[in-house]
Amino acid sequence: MSEEFQNHDPNSGHTETEQHIVGPATYGIIFAALLVGTALTIGASYLEMGAWNPVVAILIACIKATLVVLFFMHIKYSSKLMKLTVGAGLFTFLILVGMSLSDYISRAWGQW
Amino acid sequence: MSTIVSLPDQSTARVPKRNYLTNENGLLSWLLTGDHKRIAILYLISITFFFFIGGALAGVIRLELLTPQSDLMAADTYNKVFTMHGVVMIFLFLVPSVPATLGNFLIPIMIGAKDLAFPKINLLSWYLYLAGGAMTLAAMITGGVDTGWTFTTPMSTHFSNTNVITTGLAIFVAGFSSIFTGLNFIVTVHRMRAPGMTWFKLPLFVWAHYAASILMVLGTPVLAITLVLVVLERTIGIGVFDPTKGGDPILFQHLFWFYSHPAVYIMILPGMGVISEVISTFSRKRVFGYTAVAFSSVAIAVFGFFVWAHHMFIMGVSNYAVLVFSLLTMLVAVPSAIKIFNWAFTLYKGSITFETPMLYAFGFMGLFTIGGLTGVFLGTSGTDIHLTETYFIVAHFHFVMVGGMLMAFLSGIHFWWPKMTGRMYPEKISQLAAVVTFIGFNFTFFPQFLLGMLGMPRRYAAYPAEFQVLNVFSTAGASILGVGYLLPMIYLVWSLKYGAIAGANPWQATGLEWQIQSPPLTENFTTIPVVTQDVYDYEWLERQKEHEVTHVG
Amino acid sequence: MDSHAVATTADAHGHEHDHPAYLRHHFVSYEQQTETASFGMWLFLLTEIMFFGGLFTAYLIYRNWYYPAFVAGSHQLSITLGSFNTLLLITSSFTMAMGVWSAETKRHKGLVWSLIATLILGIGFLGIKTVEYKEKWEKHHIPGDTFSVQSFVNPSSDAEAKAAGDKPMGLDMARKTEVYFSLYFAMTGMHALHMIIGIALLCGMLFKAVRGGYMDGNIAFVENFGLYWHFVDIVWIFLFPLLYLISRHQ
Structure with a gap:
């Protein structure tokens, strides 16, 4: 049973890099x-x-x-997936802030 | 009518003695289980319970609306009834419906894993769901809430004297249940796939759940903090949403819809995943445009975060925001249409059979298309101003959520029932139930489109007499719909004992879940599979059948 | 091996090969298990980002609307206490990072002392926060029925406002300081709540570490707690300038 676990398909998501x-x-x-x-x-x-x-x-x-x-x-030393995860969080945060503010800054447009 | 069902010889077949249901006995073995399949069953029982509570409330609403006067109950009671209907159905039924039951049961099996990545967190999420449900029930029994499920401020913070705090905290808790489910799914899909199970060999069911999970993880916390602020505003009187203190009530809606718009995709995406599996199986074909369908799930998830303000066009957002959000809303129509077209092309020249899951899937395609297209009317800011806050909205989201999601849920429950229980449901009566549901649904909700076009506002117990005919239609349809939902409840329970033995693969379907025994073992696979086959490879299955005639369950 | 030739009958669930006791049955290897745990933790931190995201959105909107009130409100906060707390939290983040390193390199003493330092610094932070909250309570700056705008309409009556050289504000804008303090308490309160949860977890971890835990290579909990602690630190890194340092130059 243990042999077949040794050769993981590189595409299958197990990125077993040495812990830095x-x-x-x-x-x-x-x-x-x-x-x-x-x-x-x-x-x-x-x-x-x-x-x-x-x-x-x-x-x-x-x-x-x-x-x-x-x-x-340790994100500098982590896999691409982790970097992407952090990026996704930041991205969604910016959407929340940015798109909400887009309403607020444009409320007075055309009214001055 | 031809059928693809192939059952083992009923005189000799037995449900396998050792399976996840019989592995351990006693109540504690269920309440402390880490097995994703058992947790799925626990979820199935609890969401069914809440579905029938929400359904009973819907029945009361339709009864009240039978006559123009508010005669069955007082107007404020009516407010509480429709609020509780919305809260129960959305947070306790629709959000966890497919992911927590079918998703929980199937995702590890479909990707060739023994369990989800975090079994204990999975169990915790069920307990959180129960706690949220219990708090909602407590709020309901001790007086209810009358704000509508949207908790719009300043109604919820200042004017309502009902149980907003308990309900808000209930949703907070239930929200964390959904966060943990989503988190578990994402990690599982990334980390637990069997050797050879590449991303593009994943069933579309898994893709859809992956996309929905992203929304659960990133959207739900915003709802959580918003509800915390509402609770703080009611209890100690902070001034974040209170206009008398300088707060902006519309900010509440921004934050609320930042979650609650993606939440409709949390609800519908897993349903779309079910439909992909069912359509493929009962057309005996690979899903047309597999990659497009897979990416359209992710696209819906991403676009879902850009469109929330279309719920607020008449609420006082800026004209420019209306324009931008209206245009962005049209983007969502694209991946949704990609899915519908690809399912239609999957059917084209397929060997279609009409078992119950497929009937529900057809129902889904038709009703979701109507629901989705009327969504385009509502996303267009001009027509929205006329149609919003009328029964047109009510009809639109019931077409998507009930006509779409609930059809998909029932389709999935029937499709995987043999896998979950080892027994078949009775085919004839379930086909009848599917048809009854479809007819009842259209009678209930199609008149509401007309009512909305005519200008009948939502959330009122009374209405002008001229709207009565259509309302009577709607109420009559609701009673048919109710029968359509009670029927599966009865015959599915019946089938647990008397249903035909299903065998491992009654549908002759591809996918790892059909290669293991029904019901599966606790560890799913005796050895972790190595996946070499493409997904939905029905030609391979045909060849396989020539060699191997009988299936041993 | 053929993918579809999966055994459909039950047989012994054999784990012949050696693996450490802390490897759970559904994982193939320990690397898979730790990677999985840390990925899960990061996803949880994403939910935390969005949780605080709602508050930051509210903050940005109201700060733009009621800027004078936000300036006057922030003048009520003690920059000394705030800076000292920042120092404590950053240092605790450093000691926690050292704790993770000690666990990784199996230094028992290093781990225990790092955790003790982190614990003390965290408790110190909360202690100072309590002092600050108490002062707000005494000056009726807690939003709600008891909120008083006295310090803002009549700054000469208030030591902090006087020291900052605040000019008297119109009643309308002075009332908006309640929005500032609402956000101040919501944001720092949520942050403090995270600190309290963190300290509770830290105590449990320290208890285990003292008795020789985490020296067998099973340090996923230490690592993930470290991520959580650093995240709480990051939130404070933003809260400090946003709440304490709005325009100190006036």
């Missing part, structure tokens, strides 16, 4: 980067940048989140 172990050095660097990001985002909020304030804040948050996903959550 991320070490303390990488975690340390990411941790430091996250701390720097936090300091930056606090600092940026005290600067007068007009409409750019929220943009910068979101941008820094996105970079921090990406670092966490890629390294702490």
Whole structure:
């Protein structure tokens, strides 16, 4: 019984890659980067940048989140399927936010 | 009439002694089971229970609407009845109907696995479903809800003094049951396929469930948080949807329909999967345009997320949003039409036989087409303004959900009944039931299209006398429809003891589920199969039959 | 082997080959089992993204509508406590990552101490959150019947508003701060709820780890819990600037 399990069809979805172990050095660097990001985002909020304030804040948050996903959550070392899964979540989230906002920003169109 | 049914010799055949039903005994062996097939049976029993509760409520609605006055019950009681009908039917019947029963039973077998990826989570999802169901019943008994199944704010947050909180939390809990089912299916299809079972050898039933599962996983949580916000608004008075505090009630509808529009695809896609299997089997042909049908399921799932605001055209969304969502809505018609056309081409020059599952499948094709095309009327913003909030809407979604989904559910139940129980249902009376259902359905819901065109609004207990004739038609049809649903209930139970022994493959169908004994073993396969055959390869089956004449069950 | 030649009769469900005890019967290999578990966890995290997605949508809409109220509302939050909490949570994410590494490399002590650190940091976060909530309660900033707009129509009566140099707001806009605090409590409350669930799971895991668990290679639970914990961290990474740091420069 065990022999027939050895040669899995590569198309059948079992991607048995060697588990990649991320070490303390990488975690340390990411941790430091996250701390720097936090300091930056606090600092940026005290600067007068007009409409750019929220943009910068979101941008820094996105970079921090990406670092966490890629390294702490090992997505950088995961299979394509996992990367696609994360992408699908992000995509649907953006549809929810984007398409809802499309109604709100266009409600006053043509009425000024 | 010719038939493809081939049963083993009834004088010698026996239902296999060792199978998933007899493997273990006692109530606990069921309540603590991890076997996907047993969980499917548990689901089947519980959703049938809720279907008949929802059905009884529908009967009460039709009785009230027999006369123009609101004489059977007060208007606010009527509000509660139609709300509970909607809540029970949608969240406790339609959403779990095919996936939790047939999907649960068949997906692991169809892909050559021993079980779903997470058997315990599968069992948990049934308990969550039961908890949600019990909470809904509790809400119903202690006074009901009158908001309509859509819980529209500010009605649900401020003006309703009924059990919105209990019902909202019930749906929250039932929603997680559906999330876990979907999650389990996606992981199973990705990770548990047998060697050789490539994506394009998967039965279309599996593809359809895969697509529906994506919607369950990504859509349901938005409903969950929305209901949490409604509950918080009712309890502690936060101000997210409350216009007096600066909230926007329309935001509720955006969030609600972000789930509830994809939810109609959660309901219909698994039904489409059933129809693909049935049409192929009873035409003895590979499904025409297999790849197109497979991808159309995924396309419906993806497009499903882009169209939700077409439920809100008259609710105060911007004109530009109306335009965009109206156009995007037309996109969904394309993959739906791809499916209908491909099923029609599958029938073309096929060796068609008319067993009960096929009769229901024909019912599905006709009624779903009408339901889908009237959906185009409603997605077009101009006609929608006239037709929305009338009986046209009611007729449209009942054509899709009852005429489409319920027909598909009954088709699937009859088709796989021999696999699930090892016994055949009685063919003649079930054919009769299928015809009665079809006739009753059309009598019930076709008049409602006319009522809607004439302008009869939905959700009212009373109506002008000029609408009475069509309403009497509708109520009369509902009683026929009721008979059509009671019949299978009776003869299917009867067949558990007295039905003919089915054998492994009564339909001479392809697919892994027909290659194992009926009812299957707990572990499904004694050895994991290695798949070399193409899907729906009926020519291969013909050749096979020449060599092997008898089937031993 | 012919695909359709599947045995239709029952025979012994033989598992002759060796496999570890934690390999469940319906999986072929341990790799398949761990991959499956982590894929399932990721799908669960997708539902979490969408769960918070509804809140973020609401936040973006109301922030655009009632920007002055959101600015005044955020001035009521302590940036010190918020930053310190961010620090705690990021550090706990780091210690959790180290815990996963310790489990992967079978370091018993490393795992136990990482989990203890994560636990303490998580509890510390919730403690500070409680202090913040209590302050809101005292100032009647909890949405509902007791909500008071005093701090916003008359900022000189309020220490935080005064310190931020807020100007008095019209009653109409001041009332919209209730929307801000509704979202503040809904978002941080949901986040805190996830933290509480996480801490409960963490306690169970620590209990098992102290007694020598997770050293046999069966570390799927540790890995998946790590994913969950990092996700909760990511939510906070967004909540912090969105709720605490709206226009601190005014």
